[in-house]
Amino acid sequence: MSISAVLRNSRTRALCVLVVLRKSVRSFYTYKMAEKPADYLSTNGFESKTPFLIGVAGGTASGKSTVCQRIMEKLGQQHKEHTERRVVCISQDSFYRSLTAPERLRAERGQFNFDHPDAFDDKKLLATLKDILAGKKVEIPEYDYISNSISNRTNTLYPADVVLIEGILVFYFPEVRDLFHMKLFVDTDSDTRLARRVPRDIMERGRDLEQVLNQYMNFVKPAFEEFCLPTKKFADVIIPRGADNLVAIDLIVQHISDYLKKNPSEVLLTGGSSISDSPQRSSKGGRPH
Ligand SMILES: Nc1ncnc2c1ncn2[C@@H]1O[C@H](COP(=O)(O)OP(=O)(O)O)[C@@H](O)[C@H]1O
Numbered sequence: 001m002s003i004s005a006v007l008r009n010s011r012t013r014a015l016c017v018l019v020v021l022r023k024s025v026r027s028f029y030t031y032k033m034a035e036k037p038a039d040y041l042s043t044n045g046f047e048s049k050t051p052f053l054i055g056v057a058g059g060t061a062s063g064k065s066t067v068c069q070r071i072m073e074k075l076g077q078q079h080k081e082h083t084e085r086r087v088v089c090i091s092q093d094s095f096y097r098s099l100t101a102p103e104r105l106r107a108e109r110g111q112f113n114f115d116h117p118d119a120f121d122d123k124k125l126l127a128t129l130k131d132i133l134a135g136k137k138v139e140i141p142e143y144d145y146i147s148n149s150i151s152n153r154t155n156t157l158y159p160a161d162v163v164l165i166e167g168i169l170v171f172y173f174p175e176v177r178d179l180f181h182m183k184l185f186v187d188t189d190s191d192t193r194l195a196r197r198v199p200r201d202i203m204e205r206g207r208d209l210e211q212v213l214n215q216y217m218n219f220v221k222p223a224f225e226e227f228c229l230p231t232k233k234f235a236d237v238i239i240p241r242g243a244d245n246l247v248a249i250d251l252i253v254q255h256i257s258d259y260l261k262k263n264p265s266e267v268l269l270t271g272g273s274s275i276s277d278s279p280q281r282s283s284k285g286g287r288p289h
């Protein structure tokens with residue numbers, strides 16, 4: 001091979017290396033930039049960080065709401081103005097879908113399966129959680145268990161640092177499940193749950209004993225076994241005995257508290273924080289907890 005051919009060849013090789021290098025540098029930036037909007041909301045040169053999203057699943061009356069309440073109390077959030085809260089909590093029940101007229105009739109007779117995934121508007125739940133993760137203020141509908149429907153009242157959820165969402169099937173829908181940075185499963189035995197559900201549904205949800213037991217045997221128990229219990233395997237932390245488990249609650253509170261300390265709530269100037277400081281999905285590597 002002549003010297004000029006060698007030179008031409010090595011120049012070609014050098015050019016190739018440069019192209020490859022440029023390509024990998026560009027794809028590195030593309031990756032970073034593409035990741036950024038999911039973690040930061042950019043408005044007028046300011047960025048507000050995405051909240052740390054915690055899913056809390058478990059069977060009916062396992063104590064999901066009570067666990068969330070305890071966490072809020074221990075973090076001193078319960079008595080704060082809604083606009084001031086750094087930790088907020090919502091329920092998957094706000095995302096039950098509207099029923100058709102025949103379904104409404106069945107629901108009134110206790111013959112509608114509210115424990116089946118089809119009872120939920122999972123698209124709306126997903127869209128709302130994405131808005132929350134984008135740092136938006138959202139309206140959360142109130143669910144009315146007496147009329148078995150979404151009421152016309154909503155509660156405003158202001159951007160917060162940590163958002164808890166509790167519900168029987170929060171880990172059921174894969175796209176929803178993948179949004180969580182941390183997944184908790186409240187594991188309370190079925191007898192205890194039934195013993196709690198009966199008085200609650202009679203006193204708070206306007207049911208009679210026969211209705212509660214029929215619904216439990218026909219729908220609640222089979223659906224728990226088919227749809228809710230299998231999602232326990234997705235949990236990062238299982239909380240046996242629910243709100244009675246003070247050790248588990250204290251550990252979770254400590255973790256959230258550390259997260260809040262590491263992530264001051266003020267809005268950040270653009271470029272003020274690195275991507276690696278922001279929450280990572282628990283299904284991927286590098287989780288912060
Ligand atoms: N550790 C507990 N000890 C006694 N009662 C409890 C406990 N946890 C929850 N409860 C009661 O059981 C019922 C269901 O609890 P809740 O937290 O609403 O469960 P979930 O949100 O899982 O449906 C409520 O009436 C609640 O007050």
Ligand SMILES: O=c1ccn([C@@H]2O[C@H](COP(=O)(O)O)[C@@H](O)[C@H]2O)c(=O)[nH]1
Nearest residue numbers: 059060061114115145148149167168220
């Ligand atoms: O109109 C409705 C809607 C839901 N339910 C029951 O509620 C539970 C879920 O709420 P928990 O607070 O987790 O118990 C679910 O088991 C449904 O059966 C209802 O009875 N009526």
